[in-house]
Amino acid sequence: NADGKTGDGCGLLMQKPDAFLRAMARQHFDAELPALYAVGMIFLNQDPIRADAARACFNEQLAAQGLTLVGWREVPVDTSVLGRLALERLPRIEQVFVTGEGLAERDFGIRLFMARRLAEVALADDKQFYVCSFSDKDIIYKGLMMPADLAQFYPDLGDERLATAICVFHQRFSTNTMPQWPLAQPFRFLAHNGEINTITGNRNWAQARRLKFANELLPDLQRQNMETMDPDLRAFYEYNSMHMEAWDGPAGVVLTDGRHAICLLDRNGLRPARWVTTTNGYITLASEVGVWDYKPEDVIAKGRVGPGQILAVDTHTGQILHTDDIDSHLKSQHPYKKWLRQYALRIQSTLDDNDHGSAFYDADQLKQYMKMFQVTFEERDQVLRPLAEQGQEAVGSMGDDTPMAVLSRRVRSPYDYFRQQFAQVTNPPIDPLREAIVMSLETCLGAERNVFEETADHANRAILTTPVISPAKWRTIIDLDRPGFERQLIDLNYDESLGLEAAVRAIADQAEAAVRDGKVLLVLSDRQIAPGKLPAHAALAVGAVHHRLIETGLRCDCNILVETATARDPHHFAVLIGFGATAVYPFLAYEVLGDLIRTGEVLGDLYEV
Template sequence: MQQEGLYNPEFEHDACGVGFVAHIKGQKSHAQVKDALTMLENMEHRGACGCDPESGDGAGIMIQLPHEFLWEECIKLGIQLEEPGYYGTGMVFLPKESELNQFCRTIIQEAAEERKMTFLGFRSVPVNRQGIGPTALGAEPEIIQFFVSRPDGVANTEEFERKLYVLRRLIIQKVKQKQSYPLPLYIASLSCKTIIYKGQLTTYQVGSYFEDLRDTRVVSAFGLVHSRFSTNTFPSWSLAQPFRMIAHNGEINTLTGNLNWFYAGVRSLSSPYFTAEEMEILLPIVDKGQSDSACLDNVVELLLHSGRSLPHVMLMLVPEAWDGNTQMDPLKRAFYEYHATLMEPWDGPAALCFTDGKTIGATLDRNGLRPLRYAITSDDRVVVASEAGALPIDESTIIKKGRQQPGKIFVVDMEAGLIRSDEEVKGELVRQQPYGEWLDNYKIKLEELAEPRVTFTYLSKESVFKYQQSFGYSREDLETILTPMAVTGYEPIGSMGTDVPLALLSDQPQHLSSYFKQFFAQVTNPPIDPIRERLVMSLATFIGNAGNILIEDKKFCHCVTLEHPILTSSELEKLRSIDTGVFQAKTLQSYFRADGKPGSLEAGIERLCRYADDAVRDGFEVIILSDRAIDSQHAAIPSILAVSAVHHHLIKTGNRGAVGLVVEAGDAWEVHHFACLLAFGATAINPYMALASIRTMREEGQLDTELTWDQLRKNYVKAVCNGLLKIFSKMGISTLQSYHGAQIFEVLGIDKEVVDKYFCGAVSRIGGLQLDDIAKEALAKHWRSFENNRSPKSLLPEGGVYQWKRRGEGHLWNPQTVHLLQQACRTDDFQTFKKYSALINNQKERIFTLRGLLDFAKHRTAISIDEVEPVSEIMKRFATGAMSFGSISHEAHSTLAIAMNRVGGKSNTGEGGEDELRYQKLPNGDSMRSAIKQVASGRFGVTSNYLTQADELQIKMAQGAKPGEGGQLPGHKVDEWIAKVRHSTPGVGLISPPPHHDIYSIEDLAQLIFDLKNANRDARINVKLVSKAGVGTIAAGVAKAHADVILIAGYDGGTEPLPSVRLNMQVFLGN
């Protein structure tokens, strides 16, 4: 699928039902296959269909190769198969178009010959198209099997599987040489052990479509099934699961970063199991344009074939929460910590079923965010599925019923004929190598290092002021950001969203991070509660060479480990002066010539990248990018640009894995700045200017506190760390390692070429600044302090982002607009209202919103206003925002409700229930009942009666002002009245969880919609989403989950709510 409008295929998400049926002793039977298909059918409601109900989102089954069946069928075609294990079977989707089809067939044969495998023949897979929907049929490929024999000298099936893996990659490589994406050929499986039947089918169709599956000769010891619910609205057969190793229900939130790190390390990949020639064929291992699950499958496959066992691979990629778990066995901790130095977790909700044909198992993410239930029977069968009861079993034969637990693994060894528990599997793996010893010997702990030989000079009050000016600090930053962080250890909170211009529209010189908007989880994955569920979160940081992931070597853990990525200035100096003989740091000056000439910034970045290359070549393990050395000739490269440029440059040269990238940044003070730096590649950050600013404020007596400098510094670092956790958790990411380099931002206002070069992979859809423009903004700040000033300032600029300030950032809500609007409404004066709207709409002088840059295109002749539908009709389409009784007063809340009922529009209860008193009409005929009842993550006051009293039920997936965050109503705000409405105790605080605990993915949302529709079938079900890149794709999924109304809420008010609405309009509005 191509990018179109604002649509980008990378925005697609999916989630699903998953499960398997297996015989513990490996007994093959057709019943096993049949049972698996029955299970699949009973998870139909976990899948979805698109516009046409007969086309599913995809479903499939993986079974063992049914040798007898294939042998007999092939004989009919004149193909003589070898003995089991001596031939490989490929399951392939080919284009129907004959020329391309022939091209693909030829390539398959050529490739097999090239890999010294005898090509045995093709078999067309018989299919029955009855009942398959037109959308699926429109994209249906020709499905064929091909067979190759095992070359001589291949010792065992494992080695043969490896060779088949190489063959599969070679076929893809050859196709790629001639064809561009999307490739015409897809190989669902190629193995001597397993085979996958899947397609864009509903769960019921898998068995009916593939005639093979109904043949009783098709026997297997297991059947692994998957049913897919995708936000995708475009037909795709290849996205169906299972994949070759795994079937996945969930979402990898950190995919971009995982892939970046993976690609960063491919140069250093080498394995005794593959020749250099083979390795070359395998690259790049993970192809573009695949789903997150498919990418994960590719990596699982590589690691498995490189000699690790399947459980080992799964624990390495999806580890349980180990950092901070004091109850954990030290051996297990060491195992996880060692692997953490090699690879970051692939994080996100995940129920994973995996198999290599001989063992089959399942594991769950560290948060346990997907359900997985199992039952073991007395006749040696294991049934694992997203739901209990998906396969009816005689209850009397069940000897164990359980659920998969967070971070736990469960393996059925069908060769040994036994089930291995989490303790057994892990107990064995953690003793494979002396991981603990390796760590003790090679890990460098910063706190254990000697004091640095040189300490950085203390900055005077004057220099601090100068630096503050040139890095763009405002009084507001010091007062409302740094001060509370240092004094309380927490980030400050504010209210009412923002109404300032986008960075791109602002006249104030911006911090470059302001062009980056954080993503957040909604619907397709849940945010995490970083406070209440702290135990799964981790900020552990490793600085140094990451090594080769394909082999286990003690040297790979020779790195500096940190509890969190924020370095104080003395810690940075320690790091700067480390010299273990093989571990040393190099400091690079991150500046550019402050001459204002075109190309200066670019030259500065190029120079920096060149020096970084040299440093890697010279064997340094750590690169420190420092912007301390600025002067009147040299301005700092904005740190996020410097880091990201070097990070991506090193990824391109394949060297990123070899070094840690530490930033000594003057322009990092808000949590958002740190998050940007980490997400774009920084390993650790020293915010020397923020720290010096706090110190100076304290010395100048500007902090109203008794705290010592040491305490203030600790508080500040703590506030940054907590803030980081909050940001990760908003995206559903638990660990810094996974967030590191994950680029989970939308870029708003930077030119696409700049983004592609220096922030490659980030989403940028409206264009914007070029490098010279970025330089211009940086210099506007730089020259504040470095030019020869005639009228030197004694104060920093005011800021005015969080509060309206005359000399500060512009706000659409300002003294004039607020006054005029109130005056107009109070005196019922349309002319005054027009003055108000003129101030908002006329953005010629000062621009606030993207919509302010739009004009109407008149394609029709004007008509008389009398012909336009009347005010009374239009007003029915209005709703007020969701504000809870609790956040706003009863008076304000009921006034809004009365007004909306008068005009025929809808007011919204907000989260927190509604007093039943409001269901009675007032004597004058007014009603205080809110037509829309909200169902939010706290579910306060959500009862059968409350739901029954609604005209519309709104599921608040996220809140525009603070998407992905929970809320807290402190005890003192919970008075008798509020407690009654919320069904709680007066005086006891109420916490709303960040996620809906019954919505961890799209199919869960479908379930809640179904629940609510049952609770009140006359009410429309409205799903409130917050605008972000890709919201249209999510909305399409939500429409498929049967929402009646979708609300796209503006994100932060600052980002336009509207653009994304465009997306996929037909698709879901037509549905």
């Protein structure tokens, strides 16, 4: 910040400093902590009344979980190092001490999590209330100060009794949010250098899977595409990718559970992470070389964490675990390859499959569909024809000089009202053709299961190489006769007297009823146009069905397949998939391509095109 003192945030995530925290409990509460205890670092509202209310609510949730409150300690701070912006937003910073006598360690951790989450939900209206950490394993000291001032702001960090075996430091550089105390890193278990560009979708799918979750996980990315990968390891990744989408970087992640110190990099390795081991027993990993002074003769070993790799240190056993060590452990947990071979189904078309699935529309029928779904001559000639001729998108000039859809005087497709969200500058362009090792368009059909359980039934899914379906694959899906893949066709065309809102609600009602009845493949189709009927736009229908099923806890029990005339270019598919579609069959695009060949506008074999 311009005041020279307010940063985007920095902080320390460390293994619980046991001796220091026990000393604080004796000093402030005259209490000897038992073997099993936890300390939370809490940001409270500066308003004393709201702070008291937050403490009372937190205490109530602790009691509800059968936990014992030892007391609240006000954390000493030196505000002289803060800039004006940081001071204006400064919360009250306190520590809460809790014990769990009589509980198993795992049960204690679960109860801590439940108490925190229930308190956060109850105090959602208090924007200053934030739990930095609440664990029996680690603790966080962070805030909106410059890194050089962190230790002065928190005098605790200068106390000789505050000793720890793991220390994660991060300085945040914000590109898309204003500085806020809660957004300072590290977070409860990790810090990341870079950005998780898929975070909105990941959060939405986590919400959809809430009834199937029993734990937390940060999944690896599309590593199973590497041709040289060990078959058993490939099977492990393929099996797990069936039930959770990738979290996409570029990002370098450092994390700790209080026992292990871990660093992992995204599949492209676009964030540096270099490590060095020295004779004094330190292992230092950082995004820059030279974060602390050591003599060259003291170096035992050094290296870097590469693309898709991981480095872990077990502070209980002293083991250093590299990628191969962790991979060997993971792939041997279950017979993943056997399960995939027995239960997984790959939906593929054959080279001699010359069946469109139904007769092509005649010229008059095609004109009706093109008019109903706004396929202009320009789109037919300049968008779809190059696809047929060259198998790739038409080349156009950079930029778009058409009015924004919301300001346009013409009737525009609902797709035009949406724009992509992505980092346009920092990320290299990647696609599944040129970057097949690190990117995949594979998607799966079939009901999802709890990602934290691993059984043979988890492999009972149908795999598609792409969410954009060809006629032959569409016919295979529609004819699929296999338990766990029951279908329900939902017509998107509605009586014009009904009205759009009522029609969309009725579509969502049909979808909910179908899933409750055990249907897994929901086919939303606007193919059956007729006089007196209007098509509900596929994007509206998909979004309504997707969110209705999330609200009712049914989304992960089914797939949304869209047979639509509205999807004709990559942006259309992106909107549908972003709104929750599992796969899209753009039947009208194929009909137009067939007509281009029949009229001689495109030369080639009908089925190859």
